[in-house]
Amino acid sequence: GQTVIVTKSIEARNRVKPALEKLLREEFVGTDAFVKLLELGPPVGRPVQYRVGGPDIQTVRELAQQFAGVISANPKLAAPTFDWNEPQRVLRVDVLQDKARQLGITSSDIASALNSTVGGSTITQVRDATYLINVVARSREAERGSIETLQNMQLPTGNGESIPLAAVANFRYDLEQPTVWRRNRTPTITVPAGLVGDVLPATVVNELKPSVDAFIAKLPPGYSVETAGSVEESAKSQGPIAAVVPLMLFIMATILMVQLQxxxxxxxxxxxxxxxxxxxxxxxxxxxxxxxxxxxxxxxxxxxxxxxxxxxxxxxxxxxxxxxxxxxxxxxxxxxxxxxxxxxxxxxxxxxxxxxxxxxxxxxxxxxxxxxxxxxxxxxxxxxxxxxxxxxxxxxxxxxxxxxxxxxxxxxxxxxxx
Structure with missing residues (x-):
């Protein structure tokens, strides 16, 4: 989410920004908060960004962490972050297919029961003026977060009896990425960083170019590091102008030649x-x-x-x-x-x-x-x-x-x- 703060003047804005940064840094430790001015061009968030991509998710995570250490050596950059990196603990349900088939229970039945308990299912609709609002029924929050509730969840069998889910499935905790961003179907982590002081993103990117090129030279085959953020968006906006410059120069030279001969x-x-x-x-x-x-x-x-x-x-x-x-x-x-x-x-x-x-x-x-x-x-x-x-x-x-x-x-x- 974001909060937009409108100040009465540019001077007030320049005083509010460092005060907010200090407040977030001291009072909200461990949170990823960023104070920025509204962009005049395409919104990019933190101005200096790099994309680290490759086929293996775990290797991409490790390379992104190493790359963050490389660019954080520049004193003009704030601490870099990641758009996704940290895995989360999840509960996996391994269905014992042999027992489930003997009892006439399918994987679809188990998935429907779990979705109804955790995510909820629509049982009816309520009309509000011209809109239809779904009424969703699901378990209470305390029950949804309890593994005992899932283990004791009753499943109907083929003979009309009910058995607990634990009788046909095993439960275990595991780690997985909650979000994996892909670019051209390749897992890609964006490493953004803010600026310290009045410095342009292009200036910092040029200063980082030798160390970034050295890091790219050591990458395994199939992995890459690309420049993103404000520098990339600026190149996109200037590209159409550069494309018509040769035609512009030719027309100018032709008109001048007709005039000056x-x-x-x-x-x-x-x-x-x-x-x-x-x-x-x-x-x-x-x-x-x-x-x-x-x-x-x-x-x-x-x-x-x-x-x-x-x-x-x-x-x-x-x-x-x-x-x-x-x-x-x-x-x-x-x-x-x-x-x-x-x-x-x-x-x-x-x-x-x-x-x-x-x-x-x-x-x-x-x-x-x-x-x-x-x-x-x-x-x-x-x-x-x-x-x-x-x-x-x-x-x-x-x-x-x-x-x-x-x-x-x-x-x-x-x-x-x-």
Missing amino acids: SFQRLFLVVAVAPLGLIGVVAALVPSGAPLGFVAILGVLALIGILIRNSVILIVQIEDLVAEGKDRWAAVIEATEHRMRPIALTAAAASLALIPIAREVFWGPMAYAMMGGIIAGTAITLLFLPALYVTWFRIKEPEEAQGNDADTAAVPEAQGAER
């Missing part, structure tokens, strides 16, 4: 987009926002914004060159003319993202886009003109250099006259 200019435009990650990292690290699914969507949108600004600047330069201007002067003039529109557009986009920056779900995307837009705009206006001049080997005109030299010589001459 030059592989060189296409390279200059595309070269600016990855540099926007500088601003993404600079914004995500101080804010503590994770680079998750939503932030990746923001990065994809950021790429389009940076490429658009680069195309605007490159096209402006080419238009000025087509009008007869020198390439050096065209680069300077185009940068000066396009600086204000590009900067205002970036400022408007960044300011518009501020309202959702405090949201838990949309915050990572907002920080990623704001940092990338600000840094990408500066890169577009400073790095792209320099890259254009360097790539096409544009040199400053000699007239401009001569004018600079004459300007510098005038004050010297005036100083000599004085």
Whole structure:
């Protein structure tokens, strides 16, 4: 079961969570209790999880316990648990088939009698409005848990007499798994563990990878260890995006090629987009926002914004060159003319993202886009003109250099006259 606690603020939530963890740890010793925040994505429980599977149940139990010892060495993980592992004591009824057949009693008769005593059987139904409710008759709780009750349970024989169940069956205690989870029909134990401190599951999984790989190398044939939990669910959610990225890049390159009509200019435009990650990292690290699914969507949108600004600047330069201007002067003039529109557009986009920056779900995307837009705009206006001049080997005109030299010589001459 679970209990949902709603606090009045994030600060109150951050105070309640450690208090509940301490209470459960001290007052409910031996219980498997876990305090977590409601997931924004698929619910996975404890974020770091591994699956240990194989054909033999007992071997899987032993390997799962050994694996739990391997991952518990990481101080960033809480104590690992198991979704099933501990066997329970059960009462087995071994029917003496020879005696039962002589008395005209079948295994089905014994099973029906046991089910009626322990689980109960429906004897009638009661109508409640439009619903029919079963009325179940079974033994009292004290009698259901007593082996004497089962031994003395009367069974009708073929000649109309009744005999106790102990006359045709033996009773013994045994251990068995109450629950066995299977994955692809293979017994599989999930080993989940919580996180200690503000750390991402992917970070801990990467730190555990060497020790996990060493453990996998020692596994017997037919047994495996797989990564589950948040890392697996994150890979599932990002898979569809990664599948369409090649098509997206092809369409973008085609449209840019139609617009620019030059592989060189296409390279200059595309070269600016990855540099926007500088601003993404600079914004995500101080804010503590994770680079998750939503932030990746923001990065994809950021790429389009940076490429658009680069195309605007490159096209402006080419238009000025087509009008007869020198390439050096065209680069300077185009940068000066396009600086204000590009900067205002970036400022408007960044300011518009501020309202959702405090949201838990949309915050990572907002920080990623704001940092990338600000840094990408500066890169577009400073790095792209320099890259254009360097790539096409544009040199400053000699007239401009001569004018600079004459300007510098005038004050010297005036100083000599004085």
